[in-house]
Amino acid sequence: METLIDIFVNKFLGTVDWTIDSILFKVPWYTNYFWGLVFISIAVWGLEIVLPWRKEQAIFRKGFWTDTVYMFFNFFVFTIIISGFYAILEQVFLSLGITMTSVSLVNMKDLPIWQQLLIFFLVSDFMQWFTHVLLHRFNFLWRFHKVHHSVKEMGFAAHLRYHWMENIFYKPLKIFAVMLLGGFEPEQAFIVHFIAIAIGHFNHANIKLTYGPFKYIFNNPVMHLYHHAYALPKKRSYGVNFGISLSLWDYIFKTNYIPETSGNLTLGYSGDIKMPKNFFKQLFYGFRKNH
Numbered sequence: 612m613e614t615l616i617d618i619f620v621n622k623f624l625g626t627v628d629w630t631i632d633s634i635l636f637k638v639p640w641y642t643n644y645f646w647g648l649v650f651i652s653i654a655v656w657g658l659e660i661v662l663p664w665r666k667e668q669a670i671f672r673k674g675f676w677t678d679t680v681y682m683f684f685n686f687f688v689f690t691i692i693i694s695g696f697y698a699i700l701e702q703v704f705l706s707l708g709i710t711m712t713s714v715s716l717v718n719m720k721d722l723p724i725w726q727q728l729l730i731f732f733l734v735s736d737f738m739q740w741f742t743h744v745l746l747h748r749f750n751f752l753w754r755f756h757k758v759h760h761s762v763k764e765m766g767f768a769a770h771l772r773y774h775w776m777e778n779i780f781y782k783p784l785k786i787f788a789v790m791l792l793g794g795f796e797p798e799q800a801f802i803v804h805f806i807a808i809a810i811g812h813f814n815h816a817n818i819k820l821t822y823g824p825f826k827y828i829f830n831n832p833v834m835h836l837y838h839h840a841y842a843l844p845k846k847r848s849y850g851v852n853f854g855i856s857l858s859l860w861d862y863i864f865k866t867n868y869i870p871e872t873s874g875n876l877t878l879g880y881s882g883d884i885k886m887p888k889n890f891f892k893q894l895f896y897g898f899r900k901n902h
Contacts, residue, residue, distance in 0.1 A: 618702055619695035626694040630687055642801050648686060648808060655767040655812040664819040664832065664874050668764055672817070678768035680890050689775050697782065716791045727797040732856070735803070738788040739855040742781050744866070747850040752780065754897035761886040761893075763878050765836060770811040774897055810856045819874065827862055830854035833872050834861075841877040844868060 632638050633645040660670055719727050746756040755774040762769045789796050813820060814835040821833050838852040851868035854861050861867040887893050896902055
C-alpha cells in the first residue's frame with residue numbers, strides 16, 4: 612500500500628521531471644508552460660518597448676529583475692515544492708469520502724468543447740476575483756498581498772510578483788471551482804491557462820489598452836493600473852478593480868474605478884517603504900502582525 616510519504620515523493624519527483632522535460636522540449640508544445648511563459652513574456656515586453664504608455668519609464672524598470680525571479684519561482688519552483696503536499700491533502704480528502712464530484716453542480720462532459728472551456732474559464736476567473744477581494748478585505752491576507760502591491764513601476768512581469776502564500780489561498784478555491792464542475796477540467800484547459808497568462812501580462816504591461824467596448828468584459832492595463840494606485844477613493848479604501856482576466860465581475864459588483872487614463876499614478880500602498888527590496892526577504896514577509 613502506498614504511504615503518504617510515497618505519495619509525496621512520487622508527486623514531487625513527477626513535477627520535477629515534468630518541469631525538466633518542459634525545459635528540454637520533451638512535452639507537447641501546447642502543454643509546455645515553461646516556454647509558453649517565456650514566449651508570452653518576450654512578446655508583451657516587446658510591445659512595451661515599441662509602444663510604451665509611460666514613455667519616461669525605463670525598459671528595465673524598477674523591480675524588473677525581482678519580478679522576473681518571481682515569475683519563475685511562483686510558476687515553477689514553488690509548484691514543485693508544494694506539489695507533494697497537495698497530493699497528500701487530496702489523499703486525505705479521499706479517505707474522508709470527499710471526492711472531486713462531491714459538490715458537483717453541472718456535468719461538463721456532455722457539452723461541446725467550446726462550452727466546456729468557456730464555463731471553466733468563467734468559474735475559475737470568478738473564484739480568483741473573489742479570492743482577490745478577500746486578500747484586500749482581511750488584514751491577515753493583505754499582509755502577504757502587499758508584496759504584489761509593492762510594485763512602484765508597472766510592467767508585464769509584475770503579473771507574477773506575489774507572495775508564495777497566495778498560492779496557498781488561490782489553489783483550494785480553484786480546486787473547489789473544478790469540483791463545482793463535476794471534478795472535470797477540460798482536456799483543452801491549456802488554452803484557458805495560456806489566455807489567462809497573456810491577459811495577466813497585458814494587464815500589468817506598460818501599454819495603453821482598453822479594448823473599446825470589450826473593456827466591460829476583459830481586464831486591461833488602464834483598469835488594473837488603478838488597482839495598484841497608492842491613493843484610493845475614501846469609500847473604497849480596501850481597493851478597486853479586482854478583476855484577474857475579466858473586468859466583468861467589477862462592473863457587476865460595483866468595484867470598478869477608472870477616473871482618468873493618463874497613466875500618471877503613484878503606485879504602492881501606505882507604508883510600502885517597509886517592504887524589503889530583497890527577493891529572499893520578501894519570501895518571509897507577512898508572517899508578523901507589524902507587517
